[in-house]
Amino acid sequence: MPPPAPAPPSPAPTVKPYSLSLDTWAVIVALVLALAVRFDVLKNVPW
Amino acid sequence: MASSTSLPQVQSDNRLLSALNIVPGILLLAGIGYAAKILERSVNAYAKAHHWTFPNIEYVLWAILIGLVISNTLAVPKIFHSGIATYEFWLKLGIVLLGARFVLADVLKLGGISLALVVVEITLSLALMTFLGKLFKLKPKLISLLAIGSAVCGVSAIIAAKGAIDADDEDSSFAIAAILALGALALFTFPAIAHALHMNDVSYGLWAGLGVDNTAEATAAGALYSDAAGKVAVLAKTARNAMIGFVVLAYAIYWSSRGQAETVSNKAAFLWKKFPKFILGFLFISLLVSFHSFSKGQVGSLGNLSKWAFLLTFAGVGLRTNFREMSQQGLRPFIVGALGEILIACLTLGLVVGANRIWGL
Numbered sequence: 001m002p003p004p005a006p007a008p009p010s011p012a013p014t015v016k017p018y019s020l021s022l023d024t025w026a027v028i029v030a031l032v033l034a035l036a037v038r039f040d041v042l043k044n045v046p047w
Numbered sequence: 048m049a050s051s052t053s054l055p056q057v058q059s060d061n062r063l064l065s066a067l068n069i070v071p072g073i074l075l076l077a078g079i080g081y082a083a084k085i086l087e088r089s090v091n092a093y094a095k096a097h098h099w100t101f102p103n104i105e106y107v108l109w110a111i112l113i114g115l116v117i118s119n120t121l122a123v124p125k126i127f128h129s130g131i132a133t134y135e136f137w138l139k140l141g142i143v144l145l146g147a148r149f150v151l152a153d154v155l156k157l158g159g160i161s162l163a164l165v166v167v168e169i170t171l172s173l174a175l176m177t178f179l180g181k182l183f184k185l186k187p188k189l190i191s192l193l194a195i196g197s198a199v200c201g202v203s204a205i206i207a208a209k210g211a212i213d214a215d216d217e218d219s220s221f222a223i224a225a226i227l228a229l230g231a232l233a234l235f236t237f238p239a240i241a242h243a244l245h246m247n248d249v250s251y252g253l254w255a256g257l258g259v260d261n262t263a264e265a266t267a268a269g270a271l272y273s274d275a276a277g278k279v280a281v282l283a284k285t286a287r288n289a290m291i292g293f294v295v296l297a298y299a300i301y302w303s304s305r306g307q308a309e310t311v312s313n314k315a316a317f318l319w320k321k322f323p324k325f326i327l328g329f330l331f332i333s334l335l336v337s338f339h340s341f342s343k344g345q346v347g348s349l350g351n352l353s354k355w356a357f358l359l360t361f362a363g364v365g366l367r368t369n370f371r372e373m374s375q376q377g378l379r380p381f382i383v384g385a386l387g388e389i390l391i392a393c394l395t396l397g398l399v400v401g402a403n404r405i406w407g408l
Contacts, residue, residue, distance in 0.1 A: 026139035027328035033144065034332060037348045038341060045348040047355075 065129070072130015073359070076137070079117075079366070080358035083109035107270045107361050111234060114365020123366065134363020138263050139325040141356030145281055146332030147341065147349035154333050157279060160406055161253065161286035164398050168257050169290060171394050172198035176387045183383050188214040188307075191298050192222035193380065197387055199295075200288045200323075201226045201261030207291055207321050211299040213308040225384035228373045230264035233388070234364075238271045240396075248275040250403050256283020258395040260388070263364045266357060277357075285326055292321035 020028070036042040087106040093099075117123060123131070173194045180190030192214055196205040202223050209219040237259060241251040252269050255276065259265035262284050269280025296317055302308035311317050336346055373381075 021324065022136055023139055023324035023328075026136055026325050027143055027331075030140055030143035030328055030332065033352055034147075034335070034341075034349060037345045037352070042348060042352075044344065045351040045355075047351040 069130040069133055072127040073133055075127050075130065076134060076359040076362045076366070079113045079362035080106075080110050080355075082113060083107075083358070083362070086113075105271065106358065107267055110358060110361040111267060111365040114362050115231075115368055116365075118366045118369050119371070131363055131366050134263065134360050134367070137356045137359040137363070138266065141266075141353045141360060142262075142281055142285065143325050143328035143332060144349050144353035144356060145278065146329040147336050147346050147353070148278055149282065149333045149336070151330075151333050151337035154282065154330065157249070157253075157282050158286055160402055161256065161283040162289075164253065164257055164395075164402060165283070165287045165290060167398060168287070168391070168395055169198045169294060172387070172391050173294070175390055175394075176383070179383045179387050183379055185380060185383060186218060188212060188302075189218040189221055189380060191302070192218055193225065193384055193387070195294055195298060196222050196226045197260055197384065197391060199291050200284070201230065201264070203262070203288070203323070204291050204295065208295045208298055211295050211308065211311075211317075211321075212302040221380040222384075224373045225380045226260050227368065228370070228381060229384050229388045230259060230261040231368045231370075233259045233392075234264055234268050234271065237268045237392075241272055247403075248273050249279050250399050252276040252279025253283045253402070254396055254399045255280040256285075256287065257398065258388075258392045259284075262288060263360055267361050267364055270357065270361075285323075285329060288323045289326055291323060292318040295321050 033042070037045070083106040086109045087104065090104065176194035176197050177190055180193060185193070191212055192205050192208055195208045196202070198204075205219055205222050205226065208214070237251075237255055241254070246254070251272050252275070255268040255272070256265055256279065259268045259280075265280050265284040266277065270277030296311065296314060299308055299311050299317070303310045332349070335341065336349075341349065
């Protein structure tokens with residue numbers, strides 16, 4: 001009787017990158033822009 | 048060993064590549080948006096110089112029209128696709144920044160009226176869509192998706208519900224196509240009806256926010272009428288979006304009780320996961336403005352940044368609307384959606400007219 005086949009090597013652990021949702025990104029970017037406007041980094045944005 | 052050390056390098060390369068992938072599409076959105084602004088100015092100036100009686104076509108409509116023409120006559124090259132898909136991000140960024148143009152007292156007053164109307168609108172829409180879906184013998188989960196999409200917030204609600212009620216891809220693409228096609232029609236019909244009825248900005252904005260399903264289309268339909276109507280439409284639509292978690296949770300519980308969806312173990316976590324977080328950003332910016340954290344000029348700058356973000360959104364609305372693709376999704380869900388939307392538009396118009404009489408909007 002042949003010896004049992006060795007178990008396949010377990011796959012390398014994958015690191016799941018932590019990702020923010022679209023909503024969270026929108027809030028972060030809006031807050032950064034608000035700070036830039038508040039501290040005059042962005043002045044008189046035209047339309 | 049080598050593979051584990053190179054993993055972060057591969058991931059960062061992938062992230063860099065996907066970040067670069069969106070650049071052409073964003074440039075296309077910006078190009079269309081800027082062309083729309085130039086067209087608005089030059090066409091109006093030309094008509095005035097030649098004493099033509101020409102309707103004042105705003106940049107919103109130009110941006111949507113240019114996008115529609117491109118997506119329905121030319122095949123948009125694949126290189127632009129991922130960048131065009133960022134229009135959702137610009138929409139949410141625009142809404143958060145729009146908080147600068149609302150003092151919190153306005154948000155509470157208009158938001159309170161909107162919330163009261165939203166509860167009535169959601170109840171009526173869910174009942175109506177369910178009735179029509181059963182009448183036309185649609186599949187039960189497709190009925191649920193159409194009901195959620197038309198009652199709450201269009202595509203986002205359908206996507207949120209798809210996983211929660213374990214609906215299949217075909218049903219959700221039917222529902223999304225119906226909601227998008229009807230949203231595109233609403234862009235042109237809502238302002239025309241409102242002009243015919245001589246509606247004021249607040250009433251119309253409330254109607255657009257309650258009656259148009261997808262947030263991008265509701266924002267555009269509001270802005271097509273006037274700047275003030277656009278602001279109110281966003282507020283009303285945001286109040287509607289806030290209900291997404293409750294509606295999806297109710298449907299998830301219903302389908303899991305029938306053994307056709309997973310049980311929701313932690314309801315509070317479920318509600319938080321589905322809650323649109325950009326609403327919190329909108330309220331926070333509004334709170335800062337209410338406490339005079341910004342000068343008048345700075346509030347103007349934030350309002351203009353919001354307009355730029357919306358400009359990219361409107362270009363995206365036109366670009367992602369492909370009538371040929373929508374027509375391939377089948378007629379019955381579209382008929383149910385169209386009938387439901389027409390009735391919901393009439394109901395919400397009645398609600399807004401009633402609210403106008405009670406609260407004097």
